Amino acid sequence: MAARALGVDLGGTNARAAVVDRDSGEIVASHKEPHRDRSPAAVVETVAHAVAAALEGAGDAARTFGRVGVGVAGQCLGRTGVVLNAPNLGWRDVPLGELLEERLGAKVRIANDLSAAAWGERRFGAARGVDDAVLVFVGSGVGSGLILGGRLHDGHRGVAGELGHVKVRPSRASTAPRRCGCGELGCLEAYTSGMNLAARVREELAAGASSRLGALLQGDLSRLSASVIDEACVQGDPYACALWEEVADLLGNAIASVVTLLNPARVILGGGVLLGCPDLRRRVDEVFQARVSRSALVGLTLERAFLGDDAGVIGAALLE
C-alpha cells in the first residue's frame, strides 16, 4: 500500500484536501478552498482544485492516487456515494461519488464527516487503539461517529451515527417541536446545535424574554454564540441557566443512551458547544452520570477530541 493517502473534508463553507502519511497520520500538505457557489458542479470543481493544490504542496503532483476518501457534512449513502441531504450545501440526493470519480479519475469513498472524524481519532487521536469508541460532536451541527469492533460502523446504507436526528422531547415541550435543518421535527440537533441555539435565543429575546445576554453582547445579537450563553449562565442569568439546563438534559441523556446501548470503551467529545462551554459541559456530565447504566460505565473514559479540525480529513484519507 502507498505510504500516502488523499482525503477531502467537504463542509458548507470550504473544501479541504490533504495528503496524509499513512504511518504517522501527519498531514504532509493540505489546501483549503472556499465554495464560490454550492451547486454540485461548482463544488466538484472546488474539490478538484483543492486536491490538485494539496498534491502540489506535497510534491505529489505527478503521483497517481487510486482512491480518495471524502467526508461530507451531511447524510450520505456510504457505498453508493449519494449525498441524501446536506443542509449547509443545500443538497438533496446528489450523486457526489460518481461526479467526483469522473472528475478526479480515481475511486472515491464517501462518508459522513463525523464518521470520517471518528475514524481519524481512532487511528491517530483520542481513540487510538480503542476498538469501541463513539465520537459525539456538538457544534454548528450535531452528530456522532461510531467505531465498533475496530471498524467504522456506517450502517446498512451509510447513514448510521445520525445522533443529531434522533427525536427528543425537551422539558419545555409545551411549545411545538422545532424543525431541524434536515426537514424533520424534534431532532436533537434542532435543540442543541450552535446555529439552532443562536436562532432560538434571538427569537425568544425578540419575543421579549428577559436576559443579561443583550447587555453582554451590547445589543449586537449577531455575535450570539454558545460560549456567550455559557458566560451569561456563569454570571447567573436565569434565562441562560434555564436554557442550559434543558440543553444539558437533552445532551447528557443522549450520550448516556448511546453508551448504555453500545458499551464503548471511549466517548470522544468534539465541537464548539461541548468543548467551548465549561458550564454546559459540567451540566452535561451530571445528567450523563445520572442516566447511564452502571454496567456500561465500567472501563469507560470520556475524552476531548484530539485532532480538532484535522480529524475529518485524516480519517477520510484513511477510510477503509
Place this chain on the structure above:
Amino acid sequence: MAARALGVDLGGTNARAAVVDRDSGEIVASHKEPHRDRSPAAVVETVAHAVAAALEGAGDAARTFGRVGVGVAGQCLGRTGVVLNAPNLGWRDVPLGELLEERLGAKVRIANDLSAAAWGERRFGAARGVDDAVLVFVGSGVGSGLILGGRLHDGHRGVAGELGHVKVRPSRASTAPRRCGCGELGCLEAYTSGMNLAARVREELAAGASSRLGALLQGDLSRLSASVIDEACVQGDPYACALWEEVADLLGNAIASVVTLLNPARVILGGGVLLGCPDLRRRVDEVFQARVSRSALVGLTLERAFLGDDAGVIGAALLE
C-alpha cells in the same frame, strides 16, 4: 470445525442445553432442566446435567466439545464470563464462565441471552444473511441484540444492547420514576416489560383506578398479562388505552432512536409483549414511523422473530 456445536440458554426458571447442527442450525437434541435453587453452585450443576442429557440425546455422549456457548438472562461481561447482574436468578457478580469451565472441562463463552438470540436469528432466522440487524425483545424483560457489520456487537465489556436499561421519560412523568429490576430508576424495562406492566396495573387498580380489566379477569388479578391489557384496549377501556399509548410511545421512540443511530437493514421483533398484543404493536409502529429519521428507513424491514425460544440456544451454540 466439528459439525455440531453445544449451546446453553440460561434463564431464571430453566437451563436448556442443545446440540446444534452447524450447517443447518437445527437442534439435534436438547434438554431443559428447571432450577432447584438459584445459587451459582446449584445452577452450574443444573447446566451440567442439561448438557449431559442433551449430549446423550444426540448420541454424542462420548464426543468431546471443546467449547460451550451460554446465553444468560442478565448483564454479562462477555469475555471474562462474569455475570454482573441477573435479576431473575438473583445474581450479582457471579464468575459463571470460570465455574462452568471447571465443571464442564470445556471452554465457555458467555453472552447476554438476547445477544445470543440475535446471533441465532442472524445465522438461521429472521436476519439470515443480513449484516446489520437489531433484535428488539419486549417480554418478561426488555432488551436488544446487535448484529453490526456481520458480527455480534457486545461492546467493550460485553454489556452492549441493554436497550431495556436506557432511561426514559414517560408522558405521565409527574409520578416518581419506577425502579427497575437492575436497581436503577427510569429504565425502559421498568415501564414496558410484561412483569413490570402487570405489577403497575395491579398497583393502580388497588389504588382505585377504574378499568374493565377487573371484569375481564373476573377479579383474579393474578391472571393479568399484556395480552389481557391489549384485549381491554381493543374493547375501548380508557384506562388500558391510556396505558398502551404511554407504552407504545416509549417503545416506538426507543426503536426509532436505535434505527436512526445504527441504520440497520432489519429490525427483528420478539417477546410476548410485542408479538402477542396486536393493538399495542399497531401503536408502536405508528410512533416508530413518526419518529425515525427518514434516511434510516431506506431499505429497512421489520420482521417478527423466526426462531422463537430456540433462537437463544442456537445462537449460543454458534457464538464466535
